[in-house]
Amino acid sequence: MVLDAPGRPLAPREAADPEPGPGEVLVEVKACGVCRTDLHVADGELPDAKLPIILGHEVVGRVIRSGAGATRFRAGDRVGIPWLGWSCGECEFCRSGRENLCARAQFTGYQRDGGYSDRALADERYALALPASYGDAEAAPLLCAGLIGYRAWKLVRDAPRIGLYGFGAAAHIVAQLARHAGQEVFAFTRPGDIEAQRFATELGARWAGASGEAPPRPLAAALLFAPVGGLVPEALGRLERGGTVVCAGIHMSDIPSFPYALLWGERTVRSVANLTRRDGEEFLALAPRVPVRAEVTRYPLSRADEALADLRQGRLRGAAVLVPGGE
Ligand SMILES: [Zn+2]
Ligand SMILES: [Zn+2]
DSSP: BOOSTTTOBBOOOOOOOOOOTTEEEEEEEEEEEEEEEHHHHHTSTTTTSSSBOOSSSSSEEEEEEEOTTTSSOOOOEEEEEEEEEOOOSSSTGGGTTTTGGGGTEOOOOOOOOOOSSSSEEEEGGOOEEEOTOOHHHGGGGGTTHHHHHHHHHHHHTTTTTEEEESSSSHHHHHHHHHHHOEEEEEEESTOOOOOHHHHHHHHHOSSEEEEOOSSSOEEEEEEOOOOTTTHHHHHHHHHEEEEEEESSSSSOOOOOOOOOGTTTTTTTEOOOOOOOHHHHHHHHHHHTTTTTOOEEEEEEEGGGHHHHHHHTTTOOSSSEEEETOOO
């Protein structure tokens, strides 16, 4: 399913299997998660997308064959292909464990073709081995919702009370990590989204309400997964002194101005960008121990546009996952 240009529906295309180049593996896609970032690429909200592009960066598949010099995996091995598809390995970020900030990095489903397909290529150094206890569809959301959620959550894992703004694929995984770590979780949804609030409570949230509401106690940290800039001052206003607001999305509407008093008291606003391979290894080791359960809604690959529309409208519980041959 190919995105030819922003704003257009995805187009089904037939193509010969791509040949894995040096260091690459060719993968038979078994499942691919649908992420809000895919919507941002499809809507043209992110610059520098390769076009046409195959979206999808939560790819679970089996290796078919390897290119020259690629020896890490064998045919039949299950691998995950995440958002970070390649980095330069030479810049100061790459050399200091911050390959997520590499200016030359290439991202899956953005600069490299991704997993809305039944075949995908990956640089094997950036592929991840997946815990055997997860089925293909259940493993897919771990690869971005889980991973980016984990990277954001790591920054606030010592906070006793955390707020999650936007209770979708990432937040439903973070809620489980937080509960496992003994944190109290407060979930904020779109006003009136009773279903998401109930879902959050089922996953152990102490409280769930609308994004404009006050939690019963001030938060020690807040993670923002909804792409709404107005939530930054909103969340800051709910924070205890010394608390942190983490913006975890790749795109957000403009942040309105706000009084300095909201930031005073050593409060912090920061973003989290992309992931490192180390994040992937840490999270995929932790997930089965929690154990993190990803709730998924399956769609046949040919109905990718419908999955994107459901994500856009907030009609999903948990994560949408495309399954090739699922029709
Ligand atoms: Zn680099
Ligand atoms: Zn993503």
